Amino acid sequence: MEFEPTIVSFLCNWCSYTGADLAGTSRLKYAHNIRIIRTMCSGRVDPTFVLESFKKGADGILICGCHPGDCHYHEGNYKCLRRYHLLKKYIKQMGIEPERLHLEWISASEGKQFAELVDRFTGSIRELGPSRIKEVVNTLS
Amino acid sequence: MEEVRIGVYVCWCGNNIAKMVDVQDVAMEVETLPNVVIARDYKYMCSDPGQDLIISDIKKHRLNRVVVSACSPRIHELTFRKALEHAGLNPYMFEMANIREHVSWVHNDREEATRKAKSLVAAAINRVCWHESLEKRSVEINPATLIIGGGISGITAALEIADAGKQVYLVEKSAQLGGFASKMCLTSPFMYSTTQMIRAKINKVMNNPNIQVLLNTQIEELSGYLGNFTTTVSEDGRDLELKFGNIIVTIGLKAFDPSVIENYKYGILPDVVTSLEFEGMLKAGKIETRDGRIPRHVAVIHCVGSRNATYHDYCSRLCCKNALKYANMVRAAIPGANIFEMYADMRAMGNGCEELYSVTSKKNVMFLMFDQHNGLPEIRKAGPKDNCDMIIELDEKLSGERIEVPADLVILMVAIEAHEEAKRLAQVTGVSMCGNQFFIERHPKLDPVATTTDGVYVAGSCQAPKDIPDSVAQARAAAARVLCTISKGNVEVEVTTAEVNEDRCCGCQTCISVCPYTAITFDEEKSVSVVNEVLCKGCGTCGSTCPTGAIRAQHFTDLQILSQIDGLLEKSMELKEV
Numbered sequence: 001m002e003f004e005p006t007i008v009s010f011l012c013n014w015c016s017y018t019g020a021d022l023a024g025t026s027r028l029k030y031a032h033n034i035r036i037i038r039t040m041c042s043g044r045v046d047p048t049f050v051l052e053s054f055k056k057g058a059d060g061i062l063i064c065g066c067h068p069g070d071c072h073y074h075e076g077n078y079k080c081l082r083r084y085h086l087l088k089k090y091i092k093q094m095g096i097e098p099e100r101l102h103l104e105w106i107s108a109s110e111g112k113q114f115a116e117l118v119d120r121f122t123g124s125i126r127e128l129g130p131s132r133i134k135e136v137v138n139t140l141s
Numbered sequence: 142m143e144e145v146r147i148g149v150y151v152c153w154c155g156n157n158i159a160k161m162v163d164v165q166d167v168a169m170e171v172e173t174l175p176n177v178v179i180a181r182d183y184k185y186m187c188s189d190p191g192q193d194l195i196i197s198d199i200k201k202h203r204l205n206r207v208v209v210s211a212c213s214p215r216i217h218e219l220t221f222r223k224a225l226e227h228a229g230l231n232p233y234m235f236e237m238a239n240i241r242e243h244v245s246w247v248h249n250d251r252e253e254a255t256r257k258a259k260s261l262v263a264a265a266i267n268r269v270c271w272h273e274s275l276e277k278r279s280v281e282i283n284p285a286t287l288i289i290g291g292g293i294s295g296i297t298a299a300l301e302i303a304d305a306g307k308q309v310y311l312v313e314k315s316a317q318l319g320g321f322a323s324k325m326c327l328t329s330p331f332m333y334s335t336t337q338m339i340r341a342k343i344n345k346v347m348n349n350p351n352i353q354v355l356l357n358t359q360i361e362e363l364s365g366y367l368g369n370f371t372t373t374v375s376e377d378g379r380d381l382e383l384k385f386g387n388i389i390v391t392i393g394l395k396a397f398d399p400s401v402i403e404n405y406k407y408g409i410l411p412d413v414v415t416s417l418e419f420e421g422m423l424k425a426g427k428i429e430t431r432d433g434r435i436p437r438h439v440a441v442i443h444c445v446g447s448r449n450a451t452y453h454d455y456c457s458r459l460c461c462k463n464a465l466k467y468a469n470m471v472r473a474a475i476p477g478a479n480i481f482e483m484y485a486d487m488r489a490m491g492n493g494c495e496e497l498y499s500v501t502s503k504k505n506v507m508f509l510m511f512d513q514h515n516g517l518p519e520i521r522k523a524g525p526k527d528n529c530d531m532i533i534e535l536d537e538k539l540s541g542e543r544i545e546v547p548a549d550l551v552i553l554m555v556a557i558e559a560h561e562e563a564k565r566l567a568q569v570t571g572v573s574m575c576g577n578q579f580f581i582e583r584h585p586k587l588d589p590v591a592t593t594t595d596g597v598y599v600a601g602s603c604q605a606p607k608d609i610p611d612s613v614a615q616a617r618a619a620a621a622r623v624l625c626t627i628s629k630g631n632v633e634v635e636v637t638t639a640e641v642n643e644d645r646c647c648g649c650q651t652c653i654s655v656c657p658y659t660a661i662t663f664d665e666e667k668s669v670s671v672v673n674e675v676l677c678k679g680c681g682t683c684g685s686t687c688p689t690g691a692i693r694a695q696h697f698t699d700l701q702i703l704s705q706i707d708g709l710l711e712k713s714m715e716l717k718e719v
Contacts, residue, residue: 021215021243023247024242029248036239044681052706052707053706053710070573073657073680107575108573115247
């Protein structure tokens with residue numbers, strides 16, 4: 001059976017979640033693998049959320065926030081961006097390919113871009129194959 | 142802790158969800174999950190009987206948590222929270238799983254879609270277990286209103302609110318009120334004098350004691366929140382502090398600059414003018430070429446910058462009917478002139494417009510159709526032998542022939558663009574913009590004047606190209622919304638603010654450095670951070686920064702989101718293995 005990745009996505013309420021809603025209202029089709037979790041701001045995405053998701057079996061994690069300058073809370077997306085770069089380095093040390101974590105800006109009007117992004121990201125995770133970290137964690141515990 | 146008793150409701154949304162998701166299967170599957178007392182599927186959860194179902198179940202089954210799996214929480218979260226309140230439950234003991242916008246509408250595979258729906262509902266069930274009762278907070282509304290932009294929308298909204306006896310600050314960037322509409326000669330399709338119409342309105346504004354007009358003024362910064370905003374403007378060199386409870390943004394539009402379209406030679410050939418410049422001619426009472434001759438051939442080109450992938454995809458909505466107005470006015474002023482309307486599609490919509498189109502077509506006006514995507518008409522200077530100043534060459538779509546048309550005057554129906562101040566003001570007021578820099582309303586159908594920022598409303602062409610009647614209607618709607626909040630006197634606000642656990646706080650003050658609202662201060666005596674819940678907007682950035690987990694973003698706590706992740710992945714994994 002072909003590998004079907006599991007993808008967890010954190011979307012900010014104001015831009016990206018609304019953008020994903022727009023993809024829906026526009027009836028755009030995209031890969032089913034994504035599971036969306038809403039936070040008020042991408043700045044709320046705690047590193048723990050990302051690490052726990054990997055630990056529990058996510059093969060890829062997609063974070064989306066408002067475009068620079070458009071954050072509903074002024075600058076939460078910049079906080080997210082800084083954390084993202086650190087997290088990428090960190091997960092690499094833990095044996096998770098950094099490509100499994102991705103951040104992109106999606107505005108409330110970018111339903112099409114969101115649908116395309118999901119397909120692109122799902123494709124890249126499919127190529128990477130399943131994440132091994134869940135197995136590792138299970139073996140260790 | 143009390144026993145958790147959850148009711149789960151899976152909505153069909155008619156066929157919108159049920160077609161792609163096996164809703165009964167979802168309900169059956171999640172009913173077996175821990176803490177779930179009852180799980181049902183129903184045709185329309187948001188309908189009155191749907192809500193009554195929840196209310197009666199809460200009473201009958203002593204439910205203390207509810208999960209509705211339906212559309213986006215951005216649409217119906219409040220509806221269901223109210224239903225919980227009716228049943229005597231705290232409205233925050235509720236969670237929604239979005240299986241319409243995020244599942245049924247975007248996927249093709251029914252089996253996968255059902256599987257995804259199950260994991261989203263399982264996640265919501267896990268999350269709602271950790272929800273807590275939050276007490277609503279209400280803030281008093283300052284009865285004054287700030288209106289940014291003194292065009293027809295701003296003026297209308299100002300008068301509406303001032304006539305109700307409330308204070309209005311009407312701020313206009315330029316030296317006079319009236320905006321774009323005041324640059325027009327007559328309205329279309331019913332030929333009213335805009336000058337008279339606007340002047341009468343401006344007089345009313347100027348003489349209304351409840352309206353303070355601030356010309357040559359811009360809003361640079363804004364602080365506060367719904368009910369209590371503050372800004373400082375400069376008036377005659379003095380700083381003036383304004384306090385108000387609501388804001389209506391009516392900054393209007395900008396006309397497209399056609400010089401970027403080479404075919405039309407705007408700025409090169411003197412008698413190629415924009416619709417706006419032609420309005421100036423009409424206002425001055427003469428239609429003539431730059432050198433003062435009466436044009437014998439007048440061409441009107443539609444969709445200049447509109448409905449064209451290179452410039453703007455959207456339709457500017459006003460141009461067709463104005464172009465028809467021009468044909469009529471040229472015909473009246475110069476009975477013998479040849480008049481050409483070059484259009485891509487005739488889209489004169491609205492009351493009286495189709496009638497204007499048919500009247501115009503009987504006035505010896507030549508309608509020529511061109512294809513927006515396969516070459517625009519091309520204007521060139523006429524040769525010495527031609528009996529005209531310019532020649533317009535185009536592929537006429539209906540006849541399928543390439544033709545040449547004489548012209549002495551060409552009117553370009555320029556597109557409507559977002560105002561050049563739109564981006565800056567979006568940042569100042571916190572309003573979202575679409576890709577074309579028009580402001581986005583809270584909901585395109587159900588909430589077309591509010592924005593995603595509480596207390597900030599939009600009206601007029603800053604939201605999308607609009608004619609005068611639509612702008613006036615929207616301005617009055619925005620004014621009505623503002624008056625509603627004013628007459629209520631106070632408003633309930635989100636209580637999903639951050640909270641500090643003083644026992645856990647180590648006093649590192651990292652939270653203070655990341656808070657965009659300076660809502661967190663440091664209590665030197667106790668050596669802990671303190672959140673001012675009036676200033677806190679609940680973004681949760683502090684929560685994800687706090688190294689000791691002392692700050693909780695209420696309703697988006699670590700525990701709630703981590704349980705959601707758990708539910709999501711456990712269910713996904715379990716279903717995958719099956």
